[in-house]
Amino acid sequence: MARIIVITSGKGGVGKTTTSAALAMGLAQRGKRTVVIDFDVGLRNLDLIMGCERRVVYDFINVINGEANLNQALIRDKRCDNLYVLPASQTRDKDALTKEGVEQVLVELSHNHDFIVCDSPAGIEHGATMAMYFADDAIVVTNPEVSSVRDSDRMLGILSSRSRRAENNEEPIREYLLLTRYDPLRVVNGEMLSVEDVQEILSLKLLGVVPESKAVLTSSNSGIPVILDRESDAGQAYSDMVSRYLGDEVPHRFLHPEKKGFLSRLFRG
Amino acid sequence: MAVNPNPRKTDPDGSRSFELKAASFTLPIIRLLDANVEAVAARLGAKVEKAPDFFRNTPVVIDLSDLPSGVGAIEFPLLVGLLRGYGMIPFGVRGGNREQNAAAEALELAVLRESYVRRGKSANETSTKEIDMEVSPTPPREAASSTPAPPARRPGQGFMLINRPVRSGQRVYASGGDLSIVAAVSSGAELMADGNIHVYGPLRGRALAGMNGNLEARIFCQDLQAELVSIAGHYRVSEGIPTELRGVPVQIFLDQKILRIEKL
Ligand SMILES: Nc1ncnc2c1ncn2[C@@H]1O[C@H](COP(=O)(O)OP(=O)(O)OP(=O)(O)O)[C@@H](O)[C@H]1O
Numbered sequence: 001m002a003r004i005i006v007i008t009s010g011k012g013g014v015g016k017t018t019t020s021a022a023l024a025m026g027l028a029q030r031g032k033r034t035v036v037i038d039f040d041v042g043l044r045n046l047d048l049i050m051g052c053e054r055r056v057v058y059d060f061i062n063v064i065n066g067e068a069n070l071n072q073a074l075i076r077d078k079r080c081d082n083l084y085v086l087p088a089s090q091t092r093d094k095d096a097l098t099k100e101g102v103e104q105v106l107v108e109l110s111h112n113h114d115f116i117v118c119d120s121p122a123g124i125e126h127g128a129t130m131a132m133y134f135a136d137d138a139i140v141v142t143n144p145e146v147s148s149v150r151d152s153d154r155m156l157g158i159l160s161s162r163s164r165r166a167e168n169n170e171e172p173i174r175e176y177l178l179l180t181r182y183d184p185l186r187v188v189n190g191e192m193l194s195v196e197d198v199q200e201i202l203s204l205k206l207l208g209v210v211p212e213s214k215a216v217l218t219s220s221n222s223g224i225p226v227i228l229d230r231e232s233d234a235g236q237a238y239s240d241m242v243s244r245y246l247g248d249e250v251p252h253r254f255l256h257p258e259k260k261g262f263l264s265r266l267f268r269g
Numbered sequence: 270m271a272v273n274p275n276p277r278k279t280d281p282d283g284s285r286s287f288e289l290k291a292a293s294f295t296l297p298i299i300r301l302l303d304a305n306v307e308a309v310a311a312r313l314g315a316k317v318e319k320a321p322d323f324f325r326n327t328p329v330v331i332d333l334s335d336l337p338s339g340v341g342a343i344e345f346p347l348l349v350g351l352l353r354g355y356g357m358i359p360f361g362v363r364g365g366n367r368e369q370n371a372a373a374e375a376l377e378l379a380v381l382r383e384s385y386v387r388r389g390k391s392a393n394e395t396s397t398k399e400i401d402m403e404v405s406p407t408p409p410r411e412a413a414s415s416t417p418a419p420p421a422r423r424p425g426q427g428f429m430l431i432n433r434p435v436r437s438g439q440r441v442y443a444s445g446g447d448l449s450i451v452a453a454v455s456s457g458a459e460l461m462a463d464g465n466i467h468v469y470g471p472l473r474g475r476a477l478a479g480m481n482g483n484l485e486a487r488i489f490c491q492d493l494q495a496e497l498v499s500i501a502g503h504y505r506v507s508e509g510i511p512t513e514l515r516g517v518p519v520q521i522f523l524d525q526k527i528l529r530i531e532k533l
C-alpha cells in the first residue's frame with residue numbers, strides 16, 4: 001500500500017508545486033516507487049516543472065472518466081525510473097474530479113507504488129478538498145509572513161475535519177510544516193517571521209526550511225526539479241526535507257544570513 | 270441548562286422527517302434609545318470597531334421598548350441595512366408598538382411577543398437582559414419557542430476534552446458543561462462552553478464561557494493572548510485586556526456582572 005502525501009497551502013503561490021516535484025523526485029531517487037499527481041485542474045504546471053509537458057497525452061481526468069487507463073496517462077520520468085507523473089487537464093472543469101473517481105485512481109496506484117504525492121491547488125476549493133481527502137500525510141507549505149501562516153492554520157483545521165481519516169475516526173493525518181522562500185536577512189531585519197515565530201503559532205513538526213533562492217526559478221524554467229541541483233541551497237534544503245520525511249534526524253540549515261554576506265555587501269555596495 | 274426540549278411529539282403517521290423542539294438562546298440585543306438611525310449608526314460604529322468579529326454573523330434582536338413614546342416611525346430599512354453592514358443578522362424586534370411592529374413585519378423581521386421574553390429589569394448593556402432571562406430557575410415555557418434550530422450538539426454531554434490544537438476557523442462548543450483544551454488555540458478559533466473553559470496552552474482565539482447565561486462560569490488559561498473573552502455574554506476584546514495580563518496564567522470571571530481578569 002502506498003502512502004498518500006498531500007502538499008497543500010491556504011495561500012497560493014507559496015511553493016507547493018515546486019515542493020511536490022522536489023519531494024517526488026527525492027523519494028524516487030532513494031528507491032521509492034513514487035507517483036506525483038497534479039490536482040490543479042485547469043492550471044496544469046506540475047508537468048512543466050517536471051519537464052514532461054511535451055509528453056502529455058492523457059491526463060488525470062481522462063483516467064477518471066474512463067477515456068484512458070492509468071498506464072496510458074502516467075508519464076515515466078526520464079531521469080529516474082521510479083518516478084511517474086500524472087498530469088492534470090488544462091481544459092477540463094474542476095468538478096470532473098469526483099471523489100469516487102479520485103479514490104479509484106489512488107487505489108489502483110497504491111498497488112505498485114510506495115508514495116503518492118498530490119500537488120494540491122491552494123485554498124479549500126474542490127480540487128484541494130479532493131487532494132486532501134484521501135491523504136495519510138500532509139505537508140503544509142508556508143511562507144514566513146503573517147497572512148500565509150494564518151491561512152496555513154486554517155488549512156490545518158480543515159485537514160483535521162475533512163478527510164477520510166477524520167470521517168472514519170481513524171488515526172489523524174500526520175501534519176508537517178514546510179517553510180519556503182525563507183530569507184534570513186529579511187528575518188533579521190524584521191520584515192519576515194522567523195522559524196521560531198511560525199512554529200510558535202502553528203505548533204507543528206517542522207519538516208524543513210527552504211531558503212529563497214534563484215535556483216528555484218532557473219530549475220523550473222528548464223523543467224528540472226530543484227532537488228536535482230545539488231549545488232544550490234534550495235536543492236540541498238529539499239534533499240534534507242526528504243531525509244527528514246523518511247525519518248532521519250537532519251539539522252536544519254540556511255536559517256541564518258551568511259556571515260560573509262555582510263562584508264561582501266559592504267565591498268560590493 | 271437553558272435548553273429545555275419539550276417531550277417528543279409522537280407523529281401520528283409514524284413518519285419522522287423532523288422533530289419539533291424548543292430551545293432558548295442567548296442573543297445580543299440592540300436596545301434603541303433613539304429613533305434617529307444616524308445617531309445609532311455613529312454609536313454602533315464605535316462599538317463594533319472594538320470587536321468587529323464579535324458581531325459577524327451574529328443574530329440580533331432589536332429592542333424598541335425603551336424608545337421615548339411618541340417618536341416617529343423608525344427607518345427599519347436603514348437600520349437593518351446598517352446592522353447587516355456590520356455583519357449582524359437582524360432577525361426580529363421586540364417591545365415595539367403596533368405601528369413599529371407592522372413596519373418591522375413588512376421587512377420580514379420577526380415580532381417577538383412579550384410572552385417569549387420575560388421582562389427583565391432594565392439592563393444597561395446589550396445582551397444582559399436576555400441573560401437575566403436565561404438564568405431564571407424556571408424559564409417560561411413559551412420561551413423562545415420561535416427560535417431557529419439549535420446548533421449541533423455533541424452526544425455524551427457534560428464536558429469536552431480536546432488535545433489537538435484548535436485552528437483558525439474551527440469552533441468548538443461544549444454544550445452543557447466544561448471545555449478543556451490541552452493544546453494551543455489559534456487566533457481565529459472559537460471556543461464555547463455552557464460551563465467553564467480551561468486552556469492549557471496559549472489562548473489566541475476567542476473563548477466564550479457560560480454560553481447559556483451562567484454568570485458563574487469562568488475561563489482559566491495558561492497564556493492569555495485572546496482576541497475576545499466572554500462570560501455569559503459579558504465580553505472584552507483584546508484591546509481591552511491590559512498588557513500585564515497578557516501572556517500570563519489568568520482566570521476570568523464575572524464580579525457583579527463585570528468581567529474581571531485576574532492573574533493566577
Ligand atoms: N524557495 C524559493 N525561492 C524562490 N522562488 C520560489 C521558491 N519557491 C517557489 N518559488 C517561486 O514561487 C512561485 C510559485 O511557486 P509554485 O508554483 O511552486 O507555488 P504553488 O504553491 O504551487 O502555487 P499555486 O498556488 O499557484 O499552485 C514560482 O515562481 C516559483 O519559482
Ligand SMILES: [Mg+2]
Binds near residue numbers: 119120
Ligand atoms: Mg501549484
